[in-house]
Amino acid sequence: MYFGLLDPKSLPLVFLAIVISNPIQTSVRATGRRNIAESFPASVRYSGSALGYQLASITAVAPRR
Numbered sequence: 001m002y003f004g005l006l007d008p009k010s011l012p013l014v015f016l017a018i019v020i021s022n023p024i025q026t027s028v029r030a031t032g033r034r035n036i037a038e039s040f041p042a043s044v045r046y047s048g049s050a051l052g053y054q055l056a057s058i059t060a061v062a063p064r065r
Contacts, residue, residue, distance in 0.1 A: 036052060
């Protein structure tokens, strides 16, 4: 259903799909970041979560290019 709303011929449906999916994506990202930060001890929490986040970004994006 979501990809059906992203039909490039209908701008209002694309807007509707973005509005509907935005709160869902935000809630998933917010809890995911919190869980990643809590995976590390307090002394290395920010470094560990940042390193993990950046390495995941590299491994996810690099094969596409």
